[in-house]
Amino acid sequence: MKYDSILETVGDTPLVRIAPEVHGLPNIDLYAKLEFCNPFGSLKDRAAWNMVRPGLGSAVEKGSQIVELSSGNTAKALAAIAGMHGLGFKSVTNRMKIPEIKELLLLLGAEIEELPGQSECLDPTDSEDPLTLFHRSLAEPGSAYLHTDQYYNDRNPEAHESGTGPEIVADLGGRAPDWFVAGVGTAGSSTGVARALRKHGPEVEVVGLVAEKSDFIPGIRNIDEVQEVGIFDPLTYDTIEKITSTEAIDGMLTLVRRCGILAGPTGGAAYFGAVRHLREVAPRLTGTATAVFIVCDRVESYLSYIKKRRPDLFGRQRTSASVGSLSPEDASRAAGIGVAEAQEWMAKENPLVVDMRSPYAYAALHIEGSMNIVDELFEDLVRGGLPFSKARPVLLACPVGEQSLKYAALLTRLGHPDVRSLAGGIIAWRDAGAPLVRE
Amino acid sequence: MVAPLYLEPKLDPPLTSLLASASLLHRLVDGLGSPLNVVVPERFAENVTRFRSVYRRHHLEGTVYFAHKANRSSALVRRLASTPAAVDVASLEELQHALACGFTPDRIGATGPKEPEFLWLAARTGATVNVDGRSELEALAALVHRHGLPRTQVLLRLSDFSGPAVRILTHRSRFGVPESELSALLDAAERHRDAVEVVGVSYHLDTTSLEEKAVALEGCVRAMDECRARGMRPRVIDIGGGFGVNYLAHGAQWEHYTSQLALAALGRRQALAWRNHSYGLSSEGGTLRGTLQLYPSYRPVAGADYLDELLRSPAPTLGRPLATLLLENLYDLHVEPGRALLDQCGLTLSRVLETRREADGTHVVRLAMNADDCTLEEHGILLDPILLRRDRPPEAADGSAAPFGVYLHGNLCLESDLITRRLVFLPRLPAPGDLLAFPNTAGYCMDFNAHHAQRRPSARKVAAYRNADGWQWRLDDQYWPIHSTGDADEI
Numbered sequence: 001m002k003y004d005s006i007l008e009t010v011g012d013t014p015l016v017r018i019a020p021e022v023h024g025l026p027n028i029d030l031y032a033k034l035e036f037c038n039p040f041g042s043l044k045d046r047a048a049w050n051m052v053r054p055g056l057g058s059a060v061e062k063g064s065q066i067v068e069l070s071s072g073n074t075a076k077a078l079a080a081i082a083g084m085h086g087l088g089f090k091s092v093t094n095r096m097k098i099p100e101i102k103e104l105l106l107l108l109g110a111e112i113e114e115l116p117g118q119s120e121c122l123d124p125t126d127s128e129d130p131l132t133l134f135h136r137s138l139a140e141p142g143s144a145y146l147h148t149d150q151y152y153n154d155r156n157p158e159a160h161e162s163g164t165g166p167e168i169v170a171d172l173g174g175r176a177p178d179w180f181v182a183g184v185g186t187a188g189s190s191t192g193v194a195r196a197l198r199k200h201g202p203e204v205e206v207v208g209l210v211a212e213k214s215d216f217i218p219g220i221r222n223i224d225e226v227q228e229v230g231i232f233d234p235l236t237y238d239t240i241e242k243i244t245s246t247e248a249i250d251g252m253l254t255l256v257r258r259c260g261i262l263a264g265p266t267g268g269a270a271y272f273g274a275v276r277h278l279r280e281v282a283p284r285l286t287g288t289a290t291a292v293f294i295v296c297d298r299v300e301s302y303l304s305y306i307k308k309r310r311p312d313l314f315g316r317q318r319t320s321a322s323v324g325s326l327s328p329e330d331a332s333r334a335a336g337i338g339v340a341e342a343q344e345w346m347a348k349e350n351p352l353v354v355d356m357r358s359p360y361a362y363a364a365l366h367i368e369g370s371m372n373i374v375d376e377l378f379e380d381l382v383r384g385g386l387p388f389s390k391a392r393p394v395l396l397a398c399p400v401g402e403q404s405l406k407y408a409a410l411l412t413r414l415g416h417p418d419v420r421s422l423a424g425g426i427i428a429w430r431d432a433g434a435p436l437v438r439e
Numbered sequence: 440m441v442a443p444l445y446l447e448p449k450l451d452p453p454l455t456s457l458l459a460s461a462s463l464l465h466r467l468v469d470g471l472g473s474p475l476n477v478v479v480p481e482r483f484a485e486n487v488t489r490f491r492s493v494y495r496r497h498h499l500e501g502t503v504y505f506a507h508k509a510n511r512s513s514a515l516v517r518r519l520a521s522t523p524a525a526v527d528v529a530s531l532e533e534l535q536h537a538l539a540c541g542f543t544p545d546r547i548g549a550t551g552p553k554e555p556e557f558l559w560l561a562a563r564t565g566a567t568v569n570v571d572g573r574s575e576l577e578a579l580a581a582l583v584h585r586h587g588l589p590r591t592q593v594l595l596r597l598s599d600f601s602g603p604a605v606r607i608l609t610h611r612s613r614f615g616v617p618e619s620e621l622s623a624l625l626d627a628a629e630r631h632r633d634a635v636e637v638v639g640v641s642y643h644l645d646t647t648s649l650e651e652k653a654v655a656l657e658g659c660v661r662a663m664d665e666c667r668a669r670g671m672r673p674r675v676i677d678i679g680g681g682f683g684v685n686y687l688a689h690g691a692q693w694e695h696y697t698s699q700l701a702l703a704a705l706g707r708r709q710a711l712a713w714r715n716h717s718y719g720l721s722s723e724g725g726t727l728r729g730t731l732q733l734y735p736s737y738r739p740v741a742g743a744d745y746l747d748e749l750l751r752s753p754a755p756t757l758g759r760p761l762a763t764l765l766l767e768n769l770y771d772l773h774v775e776p777g778r779a780l781l782d783q784c785g786l787t788l789s790r791v792l793e794t795r796r797e798a799d800g801t802h803v804v805r806l807a808m809n810a811d812d813c814t815l816e817e818h819g820i821l822l823d824p825i826l827l828r829r830d831r832p833p834e835a836a837d838g839s840a841a842p843f844g845v846y847l848h849g850n851l852c853l854e855s856d857l858i859t860r861r862l863v864f865l866p867r868l869p870a871p872g873d874l875l876a877f878p879n880t881a882g883y884c885m886d887f888n889a890h891h892a893q894r895r896p897s898a899r900k901v902a903a904y905r906n907a908d909g910w911q912w913r914l915d916d917q918y919w920p921i922h923s924t925g926d927a928d929e930i
Contacts, residue, residue, distance in 0.1 A: 096605070112605040117648025118735065120681040121818070121883075131730070213694040214739075224701050227727035357767035358759050364664055364768060399766040400498040427500070430769055438667065 006039045007081070010049050011163045013037040015171040015292070018271075022258050025278050027285040031177070031292045032261060032271070033168060035189075040077040042297035043164070047188050048077035050159035051148040060085055064144040065111075069134065071096050072219055073297055074150050074186070079108035087146075092134050098218055100301040152230035156188035157195065164189060165196020168292055176201030179291035181274040183220040183266050184208045184240070187232040189294060194236050208237035209273040217248045218305065219266040219296055239277070247272045249310055256299055264302050267295035321383050321414060323406040334409035336423035339432040342395060345420075351393035354378075356404060357426065365436040367397065367429065375403055382407070386414045393418040401425035443842040443864035444696050444711065446736065447688045448822040448878045451783045453479055457903055458876060460910050461827040464788055467901060467912065468874060473790035474808035476885045476900040478510070478915065480518035481923055483784045487522040489743040490776065497750050497762035499772045504548050506680055506777030507533045509882045514902035514918035515784065516540040521920040527775045528566075531557040538564065548594070548677075550775070551614075555582065562588040569594045569641055569677065572616050573627050580631035590634060594641045594677050594773075595624055600658035602650075602755055615642060618658050625669060637671050639663065643679025643775070647735065649745075649752055652678065656761050657754040660768055676765065677773035678749075683741040684782045686734075686822050686879055693737035696821070701727055713846055713860040718819075734819040742779040778882030785881030787813040787898070788827075789858075791873045792850075801862060802845045804869055809849035809856050811888045812898050813877050816859045818884060826865055827874040843868045847875070851892060 003009055014037060018030045035043030052066065059066065066082045068074055071093035082089035090111040096102040105112060115134065138145050150156050169176055176197040182190040187208075194206045211222045223242070226232045234240070245265065252268025255261040263271070270293040278291055299306075307314050337345065345351065353370035355362050362372040373381065375398065381387045388394055394411065396404035396419065404421040411419040422429065430436060450458065457464075457479065468475050490503045504527040505519050513536070519526060520541035528534040529551035537547050547566040549557065558579050561568050563586075570576045570593045583591055598615030616624050628637050640662045642655045659676045666673045687693050702708045704720035705727060712718070719732030740748055750762035757764060765772055789808040796802050810816060824847075843865050849856035858877075869875065877884075889897040900915040904923035913922065 102605070114602075114605055114650070117646040117651055119645050120647055120683060121645055213698070214690060224698050224727075227701050227705060230724075230726045232726070358757065358764070360660075360757050361764070361767035361769075364667055399763070399769070402498065426767070427769055 006084070007049055009039045010045045011038070012167060013164075015168060016259075016261065018259055022254065023275050025275065025282040027288055028278055028282050029288060029290045030274060030278075031168075031172075031290065032255070032259075032263075032267070032295045033164065033292055034261065034295050035164070036263070036267075036295055036298045040073075040080045041301075042073035042077065043160075043189055043294060044073035044296075045077045046159040046163050047150060047156040047186070048074055048081060048148070051150065051153050051155045052078065052081055052146070054155070055146045056085060059087060059144075059146040062144050063087070064146045065090055066148065067092065067138065067145045068148045068150060069093065069131075070150065072098065072101055074148075075105055075110060076101065076108065078148060079105055079110040083109055090145075097216060097305075098301060099304050104301065150186045150188065151228070154231070156186055157192035157231055160189045160192025161195045162192075164294075165193040168193065169197065169200050172290060172292075174200070175290075176204045177292040178203075178289040179205050179207060179274070179278065181207040181270050181277065181291065181293040182209065183217070183243075183269050183273075183294075183296065184210050184226050184232065184237075185219045185221055185266075187226065187229050187236070189296075191231055191233070191236050193294075205238045206236060207273060207277050208240045209243045209269055210240055212242055212244055215245050217243065217245050217265055217269055218302065219264075220248075220269060241273060241277065243269045243273050245309060247276075249306060251275075252299065252306075253313075255295070261295060262299045263295045264297045264299050265305065266297060267293075270294050270296070321385070321410070322379065323403075323410055326406060326409055326413070330409045330413050331406065333412055334405050335412075335420045336401065336405055336408075337395070337420040338423050339429050339434055342420070342422055342429075343434060345393075346395065349393050351395045351418075351420070352388060353395045353397065355426070356396060356398040356407070363438075365426075365430075365438055367426070368435065368437045370397070375407075378407060382410060382414070386411065386416055388416065390416055393420070395420050395422060397422040397426055397429070399425045400427055443844065444692075444699060445864055446692055446696055446821050446823050448825070449685055449688045449783075450878060451482075453482055453905065454783050454786065454878060456905075457910060458786070458825055458827070458878070461874075463910055463912075464827055464874060464876065465829055468788050468790055471899045471901065472896070473788065473806075473874075474812045474898040475788045476785060476880070476898050477788065477903050477912075478512050478515050478785040478881055478885075478900060479783070479903055480514050480918065480920070481904060483515050483518055483780065484522050486742070486780045486782060486784070487519070487524045490746065490774065490780070491523060493743050493747045493750070494772070496747065498766060499750075499762060501675065501771035501773050502546075503780070504677075504773060504775045505780050506775050507537065508551075508887070509777030509781055510785075511886045512881075512900060512902070512915050513540060514900075514913075514915045515781075515881075516542075517918065518920050518923075520546075524780075527569075531560060534560055534564075534566065548773075548775075550596075558582055559586065559588070562591045565589060565591075567592045567594060567638065569596055570635075571596050571614055573620075573624050576624065576627050576631070576635065580627075580634040583631075583634035588634075590636055592638045593628070593635045594639050594675060595621070595628070595637060595662075596641045596643070597621065597655075597659065597662060598642060600642070600655045602654040612643075612645065618662065621662050621665060625665065625671075628671075629669060637666055637673055639673045639675025639677060639770070639773075640666070641675075641677030641679065641773070643681070645681060647681070647683060647738075649749055650755075652681075652749055653752045653761060654755050656749075657757060657764070660754070660757075660764055660770070663768070663770065674769070675771050675773055677775065680775040680777050680779070682743070682745040682774070682776050682779040683735075683738050684778050684879070684882060685736075685738040685741040686820055687737040690737045690739065697731060697733075700731070704729075711862055713857055713862070716860045732819060733821060736821050742776070742782055745779070746774060781882035783879060785879070785885060787877045787880040787885060789813070789875050789877070791869045791871055791875060793871055794845075794869055800844075802843055802868060803848055804845045804875075805848045805850070806858060806875065807850055808858065808898070809851045809892070809895075810858055811890055811892075812849075813858060813880055814884045814888045815877060815880065816857070816861075817888060820884065821859065821861055822878070823863060823865070824875040824877045826867065826869055827876055828870070829872040829874070842866055845869075850895070
């Protein structure tokens with residue numbers, strides 16, 4: 001297929017059936033709407049392009065900057081669209097919680113502004129709540145912004161009312177599904193799709209998913225936060241159900257590991273929410289019914305998010321050449337050496353002095369003649385074997401002598417005959433008045 | 440009658456034990472008047488230990504400075520003097536008080552806006568001065584020269600740190616010198632090197648955000664580097680306070696309550712506060728607008744745990760955990776907690792004067808105190824007071840043993856004098872003569888705003904402590920650490 005612009009590939013995403021043995025629901029055909037097949041990677045591509053389009057001409061003319069309150073996929077799509085048209089893009093956000101998305105935005109050339117955190121000493125008369133600050137900055141004289149306003153802009157749900165929704169209906173042979181399940185973020189996709197589906201089948205049941213208040217699922221708001229969304233109307237949904245990040249990741253794992261659908265946590269939440277909601281009703285059905293949920297984006301951007309919550313999924317094998325593998329006997333065999341003694345030893349035997357602090361700290365002050373191998377790097381080096389000749393003694397130094405002692409033990413176990421650890425570390429060295437240099 | 444929405448306070452020992460001694464508390468208020476503030480020095484010392492253990496865990500050196508302004512108590516400051524902690528003073532009077540309570544000047548830091556007299560006494564005695572800007576540095580140096588004072592140790596207070604690639608729109612601060620003007624400040628410090636010695640840099644950010652603080656801390660490490668490059672030997676990074684307190688026992692109650700506040704602001708449920716006050720929220724065409732103007736009363740990570748989490752956070756550009764960054768650059772860490780050190784260290788007692796039923800079914804409880812005697816509301820902290828009944832068995836057969844929604848009115852002739860505008864739910868209706876105990880008021884909510892309007896005396900304060908005979912008390916200014924035996928500790 002040939003296109004003149006990547007923007008022509010927005011929409012027309014596949015609807016893929018989930019194998020019944022995976023979801024285990026009797027009498028139900030469950031379909032995933034794969035919105036990650038959009039060109040910039042998420043369902044937000046549709047809304048972003050639809051919201052930007054009317055103002056684009058004059059924005060290009062004036063050289064305006066596109067601005068949006070977003071910390072995720074909308075920002076990603078808008079940054080790409082802005083770049084294509086020679087415009088700048090600024091993302092204003094409470095906090096970029098997903099480091100991969102933040103880095104991707106910087107790579108796309110976006111400018112990121114983070115709103116301040118909540119004040120510790122409350123000032124009830126403070127007029128500078130973060131959103132007020134944001135809206136004021138849009139109205140500053142001489143400012144040329146194209147604010148897409150995704151939480152209020154009706155072109156956000158409209159993109160789904162005219163795109164996502166009708167596509168689902170067409171793929172189901174002109175029928176609306178019996179259930180539609182989606183996470184509620186800006187409420188744009190759920191509102192738009194619900195409108196379209198109800199035109200074809202008013203009895204479709206729409207399930208909106210929101211997060212627990214103390215929890216965080218990317219792209220899904222909690223029950224209070226949805227109230228701040230202009231597009232959000234509780235009447236859109238037949239049910240609003242809560243979902244946790246643990247459930248979202250469980251759902252995601254099923255899609256990723258059993259369905260070959262590399263969905264992110266939002267898609268996982270929708271899958272989990274759909275199965276949970278349908279589990280009760282499915283056995284009571286007499287005929288076959290259909291349900292559709294949305295897979296918003298792909299998993300790759302959320303590796304650190306998942307790692308933080310499920311470190312077990314990334315379990316790394318311990319090698320024998322790591323400090324974690326040291327036995328108490330190994331550790332007790334390590335030799336520490338006090339500052340005065342170390343100075344004497346250095347003058348007599350000229351050991352290799354290895355400073356394990358970061359290059360930044362090393363550059364600021366260090367023991368003259370020492371070399372710098374930061375602990376993280378040292379750990380990698382040692383995994384491959386002894387990085388020093390056995391012919392020369394080694395003195396390891398870290399800030400307080402704790403880590404260096406472990407590594408001295410490890411090097412000793414790996415066969416080095418004379419490794420010592422500077423007892424009390426560089427701090428003891430300084431406190432003893434021994435010389436530190438800055439070169 | 441709406442379903443009760445409780446916000447039960449978090450209560451730890453020894454406050455739990457003190458609250459169980461209702462008859463003692465009644466006798467105290469009988470003798471000393473309402474309202475009455477009670478401080479618990481024993482717990483204060485324990486909180487210092489909690490902060491110290493975070494230092495130990497990260498192998499960090501440095502000092503915990505108590506921000507004196509959070510409470511005027513003598514008993515607490517005297518008790519602090521017998522712990523390893525230091526004190527941060529923000530006025531001439533606080534400096535005099537700290538000296539009188541047993542602090543030697545090497546354990547005193549002077550911060551905040553300073554008059555010449557304050558600067559003189561700090562420099563004369565040898566306290567460390569946290570310098571707010573170039574003009575203050577010049578004024579201090581001039582004082583030292585003119586009056587032949589000893590060379591004064593100073594920390595340079597910085598602000599407006601910039602993060603990597605991302606601009607953080609931090610609230611504008613009244614204090615400190617923008618990081619970008621550090622060079623000019625160091626020029627001045629070098630010019631006056633005979634009068635002042637730069638021992639480090641500091642910041643204080645009024646935010647609960649760890650990320651903002653991580654940016655500032657890394658900015659301080661870079662600033663220290665600039666000092667070192669000029670041949671100075673600074674050792675201290677002072678990261679100020681703002682570690683927070685968790686006031687509530689149950690996160691679920693807080694989450695439910697704030698959700699209900701949002702619904703009330705949207706008009707989807709009955710109001711939850713006096714005259715439909717909605718704590719900063721409003722409805723605009725059915726959509727919620729505004730920001731909740733409340734302290735996050737439930738905070739799963741607060742105080743020493745917050746410091747621990749900050750120290751575990753990575754430095755934004757250098758990548759190392761902040762504790763490691765401090766350690767390997769050989770810097771001492773100073774912190775200045777106020778509220779967090781006073782967690783669970785006191786309560787405010789008030790006598791119930793009158794209970795009245797309103798037409799809408801709610802009740803008004805009039806208290807012998809006013810909103811400025813106990814400023815939980817001023818600080819946006821929502822928690823339920825504890826009812827201490829007088830001379831009555833717990834289950835009186837007067838039909839009052841059902842939850843009641845009450846408004847707590849103060850004793851000033853002001854429409855606005857409510858202890859809290861929130862409709863407070865109590866497990867039963869109080870009667871005149873009962874006490875309401877507002878727990879955990881020692882940090883900023885006890886005497887920071889107290890005044891003498893209507894010629895009313897300000898609340899008395901007592902220090903409560905335990906010995907073999909149980910709870911004992913002394914007037915705040917009659918308490919010295921020798922009185923609470925059994926929890927002596929060394930520096």
